[in-house]
Amino acid sequence: MQSTADVAILGAGPAAIAAACALRRLGHSVVLVGRSRTAAVEGMSERTLTLLRQNGLEAAARTVRGAVERTGTWAGEAVAGGAEYIVDRAELDAALLTDAHCAAVSIRAERALGYQSRGALWTVRTESGELHCQTLIDARGRRAQRPVRRGPELIAICQRFRLQDANCSFTRLEATAHGWCWLAVHRGMGWLQVMTSRKAPSLRLGLRQHLAAFLAQTPQMAALLCGALPLGEPVARAATATLSAELRRCGAQRLGDAAAALDPLSGQGVYEALRGAHIATAAAHTYLRTRQWEPIGQFLSERMSELWERRNATAALHYQRQAQRTPTEFWSVAAAQYPALDPAHARASEATSLAWRPVLNGMCIEQRRVLVTPRFPRGVWQLEDVDLPELIELLNTTGGDIACASRHLSRPPQMVVRAVQWLRAQGLRVAPDAPPPAAGNGIGAPI
Numbered sequence: 001m002q003s004t005a006d007v008a009i010l011g012a013g014p015a016a017i018a019a020a021c022a023l024r025r026l027g028h029s030v031v032l033v034g035r036s037r038t039a040a041v042e043g044m045s046e047r048t049l050t051l052l053r054q055n056g057l058e059a060a061a062r063t064v065r066g067a068v069e070r071t072g073t074w075a076g077e078a079v080a081g082g083a084e085y086i087v088d089r090a091e092l093d094a095a096l097l098t099d100a101h102c103a104a105v106s107i108r109a110e111r112a113l114g115y116q117s118r119g120a121l122w123t124v125r126t127e128s129g130e131l132h133c134q135t136l137i138d139a140r141g142r143r144a145q146r147p148v149r150r151g152p153e154l155i156a157i158c159q160r161f162r163l164q165d166a167n168c169s170f171t172r173l174e175a176t177a178h179g180w181c182w183l184a185v186h187r188g189m190g191w192l193q194v195m196t197s198r199k200a201p202s203l204r205l206g207l208r209q210h211l212a213a214f215l216a217q218t219p220q221m222a223a224l225l226c227g228a229l230p231l232g233e234p235v236a237r238a239a240t241a242t243l244s245a246e247l248r249r250c251g252a253q254r255l256g257d258a259a260a261a262l263d264p265l266s267g268q269g270v271y272e273a274l275r276g277a278h279i280a281t282a283a284a285h286t287y288l289r290t291r292q293w294e295p296i297g298q299f300l301s302e303r304m305s306e307l308w309e310r311r312n313a314t315a316a317l318h319y320q321r322q323a324q325r326t327p328t329e330f331w332s333v334a335a336a337q338y339p340a341l342d343p344a345h346a347r348a349s350e351a352t353s354l355a356w357r358p359v360l361n362g363m364c365i366e367q368r369r370v371l372v373t374p375r376f377p378r379g380v381w382q383l384e385d386v387d388l389p390e391l392i393e394l395l396n397t398t399g400g401d402i403a404c405a406s407r408h409l410s411r412p413p414q415m416v417v418r419a420v421q422w423l424r425a426q427g428l429r430v431a432p433d434a435p436p437p438a439a440g441n442g443i444g445a446p447i
């Protein structure tokens with residue numbers, strides 16, 4: 001069994017396997033240490049399915065069922081109709097391992113017990129021994145976290161069912177006075193997920209009784225499950241949104257739920273795990289080439305803070321809407337907790353300026369000059385293929401001459417015009433019909 005590798009990846013979920021396959025495709029030796037164990041059914045959007053395919057995770061994509069009709073009520077209003085895919089996580093995770101095999105990832109189907117750095121190398125302790133690597137990705141899910149921020153304390157109790165109508169397929173979301181629930185049905189097989197506070201009194205009665213008590217609050221959901229046969233025992237899943245402490249150590253990073261586990265209401269956990277895998281791949285690839293961790297660590301840290309704030313802001317809106325309709329303890333506490341996590345969105349006051357920041361360029365993380373705006377506090381360095389700081393400077397020095405900027409940047413004038421329109425939409429006074437911003441306000445000033 002391989003005991004040294006360029007990259008060790010801990011975990012066997014979507015984040016770990018997407019990163020492992022991508023790093024293999026870039027030519028790195030990869031050892032994945034993980035055993036999958038998620039027994040659940042989850043919903044997926046079209047864009048998550050697209051990402052699975054774009055990551056070459058074809059076996060995994062084939063396990064996705066649907067799309068099925070999505071309905072429900074939230075804050076007393078019908079949930080905007082649409083479609084949702086359904087995935088059985090045991091099937092998905094088994095297929096992910098098939099994809100990893102096909103990508104020639106070396107797999108150790110065992111638990112990782114811990115890791116530490118020794119000089120320039122990392123040592124991973126596993127159930128069967130040690131593994132040495134140059135860079136490490138911890139993608140062991142939410143349980144591997146050391147949380148520093150927490151959303152409302154939530155727990156999901158889930159039950160599988162067989163419905164009487166073997167042909168029906170749909171998903172439904174319902175908010176009640178004391179929580180929310182999601183039912184996914186595909187060809188008569190159902191999965192009910194009931195989300196409440198971890199302190200809900202009915203939990204003390206036992207999981208079955210808790211489900212029954214919850215269904216009594218939602219006649220629509222109870223009617224859909226009328227005559228359905230429960231299969232197996234209910235299971236509990238920790239569901240509190242949590243942000244982990246950063247590793248802050250050269251060459252090691254957390255990925256997916258191990259970095260930030262989002263509120264399941266977002267339904268985008270797998271999507272963010274796959275998107276994060278792309279960034280983690282670029283980070284490991286860049287580190288193996290440059291041996292410089294500082295810009296990579298800064299990039300990962302800023303991106304994670306932004307993701308956490310953005311997703312919590314969305315969750316806060318949903319919880320606040322429902323809290324206005326049913327101001328019970330559950331909704332009031334949840335609605336108050338999310339905004340409190342990111343007080344006043346401190347960074348939103350960031351002034352518009354040019355700055356050097358680490359950015360993702362293809363599969364490399366590198367320092368670039370970026371345009372920082374209140375809306376884009378991490379900065380934007382290019383639009384389509386136009387370097388924005390360079391464009392701003394050209395517009396400054398030529399009095400807003402688009403043709404001249406187009407020639408200097410070797411980009412078609414239409415592309416430059418679109419970039420200029422975008423800059424103006426951000427509130428920047430740039431060409432064509434506005435004077436260039438004065439030097440000294442940050443824009444166009446020498447960097």
Ligand SMILES: Cc1cc2nc3c(=O)[nH]c(=O)nc-3n(C[C@H](O)[C@H](O)[C@H](O)COP(=O)(O)OP(=O)(O)OC[C@H]3O[C@@H](n4cnc5c(N)ncnc54)[C@H](O)[C@@H]3O)c2cc1C
Pocket residue numbers: 010011012013014015016033034035036037038041042043044093110111112113139140141142143144156193237238239255256257258262264267268269270271273
């Ligand atoms: C109740 C609930 C409902 C959700 N519903 C949805 C939904 O509908 N749609 C959606 O997109 N997302 C949903 N999510 C979120 C989604 O499950 C996660 O965001 C996603 O699975 C994250 O992927 P990951 O690879 O980071 O972690 P995981 O999928 O958790 O994978 C971690 C892997 O690491 C393995 N592992 C753990 N410890 C060790 C160890 N010591 N050594 C080796 N391996 C280890 C685990 O067995 C697992 O295979 C939900 C989450 C919850 C809690």
